[in-house]
Amino acid sequence: MADLAKDLHTEHMVMNMGPSHPVTHGTVKFMVTLDGETIVDLKTNIGYLHRGFEKMCENGTWEQVMPYTDRLNYVSPLINNVGYALAVEKLIDIDVPDRCKYIRVIASELARISDHYTNIAAGGLELGAFTAFLYFVEARELVWDLIEMLTGGRVTSNYVRIGGLKNDIPDGFKEKTQDVFRRCRELWTDIHKLLTKNRIFIDRVRGVGTMPPDEAIAYGFTGPCLRASGVLYDVRKAHPYLVYDLMDFDIPIGENGDNFDRYLVRMEEINQSMRIVEQALEKMPKGPINVDMPQYRWQAKNDVYNKIESLIFHFKTVTEGIKPPPGEIYLAVEGGNGELGFYLVSDGSGKPYKCRVRPPCFPLTAAMPRMVKGGFLADIIPTFDMINMIGGECDR
């Protein structure tokens, strides 16, 4: 066979997979060099969703950046909101009230659940399991109903404020959460039956896109993909923020670092996130949700209309923006895909001097060639799905 192939004149086939290809959602282009169906080389082209996030931030006030962060990882925007707000608060040195911290934890975890739902569902869809996709989309709809109840928006929530929140938890939220989680757990079990023990699914994902722990660290992996490789690193545990240190939850880790482990880690994280939300709802104290620092957080409308000091602060913060002291800060939160970091530089004016985001899926996308080279064309699909590249976050 080898002798036969030597005499045959064969050429590699170069194909553009994307930017508009069913699997390259999030808009990315793979330039694939194929030998038959085997991938000889793969080049990743990103940047199709570049919107100049950093430059936009420099032109808005610190508060006006918040809606832009919604559009980073548009599958879990609340985590982006929380991350940015925490970074600015650390720059100013604000400690938000306890109730606010708990609500932010709930918001982050709901966003994480919907992120993982979307990821697993889309992964199933692209492997041909259309029914599994729609089961998890139903679960995501229910979680989005919760998010809508909490924030008023479904996708772009723009809920968190620097030094507080847009609004408190509405009445009946706890009961609704219990109802939603009951149904979500049923759907989770259905998916578990449809995929986790499905031989075809396992064959497609196991041993594909494997990443050993040392290489995963070298590439800068974080989040579920790093944990699937067996490295125990979760920002929520390693550098606890908000009230994560008061919560009882486990971090699932994988063994082989392949796509199946990434899938399993995400499936388990959904359960753990639900646990966190339930605990946070139980433990949440009463009290204010905003800090009482009128130069950074708007006062209540009643005060603004009736007290001159509040009106002045309101006028100043809206027209000029809040003014953090000069300095720089890096703060990371655990996003849906991994460590979501914000590096902020303030020159003391009302606008960010620099607002840089460390997107968790950039290193993951960078490792695509490493993970699929030598595999089959069909292996790109589960690998790309399980790293969950989000264009808005990666390209910004």
Next chain:
Amino acid sequence: MAAELIESIVKILFIFGVNVGFFSPILGWVERKQSAIMQDRVGANRADVFGFRLIGLFHPIADAIKVLTKEDFVPDGADKLFHTLAPFISLTPAIITFAVIPFGGHYEIFGHSVNLVIADLDVGMLFIFAFGSLATFGAVLAGWASNNNWSFLGGLRAAAQMLSYEVAMGLTIIGVIMVFGTLKLTEIGAMQENFFRWGIFLQPIGFILFFTCAIAENKRAPFDMAEAESELIAGYFTEYSGLKFVMFWMGEFLEIVTIAGVLTTLFFGAWHLPFVTDQMLLSFFSFAGPNGSNILAMLVNVGTFYAKLIFFIWLQMTIRWTLPRFRYDQVMRLGWKMILPISLINIFITGIIVLLVK
């Protein structure tokens, strides 16, 4: 002579009408609705005529209008002749194959003997294989002639997959042929009058293997490697539009019907009701006189056959909407390393049993 001619024409019109006129448009609707039910959705229900929606049954008509008014597109650099020819090659065998499948038994009506099969060939099963293989050319030509890398890969996959499963499928069916001792589908059908002589009881392994191969041969999920919308966009028919695209589509649906027909004939007692022999059926209808009883028995048998056929269509649809897709090399491994050896063992064991029983 004239009576036979009329009989043939009626049978051809019946099968053609049922398959092409009824099943192929309605299966598009069935696929949408069934997947919708399985996935907690409502499914297609938007097309309406004067406000009547009729649970989406107007969608096939709307689809037909859409398809007929679409641009017939041939990509730049494509081989125009073969690009046009490919859909015909994949549709025609799908229509023709049903000719040898009996949809009823043998009846005496007004002194004329009616045999409910269009072509009662001695080599019925081989005919199905022969024409089933022809459909491969359609997929390969479409992939090759489209001048598109994705189509090309899809065509290659289709060729390899269909040829491999052709071999496996041929071997899986040999057990059945050994048991019944004939290739003639009407005879195989007639032999299954006794419920416990149905093919499924005589050849349970053969049934599972054949069913798997048949789905693979039809290139539907979980074996839709040649199409694989997430990998190859639409595989070998990426560059097709309008009526030509629908011809591939119709071919696929007609193959579903044919597979269901073959499964019914070989394994599920063809036109026979369980526990009811032909004689019992005729005596049950004896009140209608000799001609009337034959006609009534014929209607019952045809109804039974189509009920079983629809069941297998439903089963195929359920499988298609439940399982994820294999990878290309896994499909080949399954075909060559699992199904082929198992079917060989099956032939061997069947041979021993057939020898011992005789």
